[in-house]
Amino acid sequence: MHETGNPDHPGEPLIRTGAEQPWDPEDLAVAQGRYPTPENVARAKAELERDGAAAIERTVP
Template identity: 75%
Template structure:
């Protein structure tokens, strides 16, 4: 065996290079925005903003497809009536 093969891993040039490398990996930089490692905490009494499916406009065709139906004229008409009758609740039942 040569000396290089018996050298402890901690003393290899590759490990030394890795330890000295303080450059951040761009893919892991969040820019300070909230993420799973840096969550945003709410102040006591502050309500969180929760986005739901009804936060955007829905066409009857969209609702019919979201419910798993083909956008046939009958299904689109049924979805139109549901949207007219129930409003956002029709969407919330399907896309919470």
């Protein structure tokens, strides 16, 4: 679903992605299909620290 009113480009739809909201490492681990074990949470935390929004976009576009 697209929203109207893109403030940067009037007349174009506003497109939102999964990365536009805050993500915890636990959420990313679960979104990747992994149980939120300490190891998987640590892996997700490292991905978020290293890649930022790209880590989320790979999983939840």
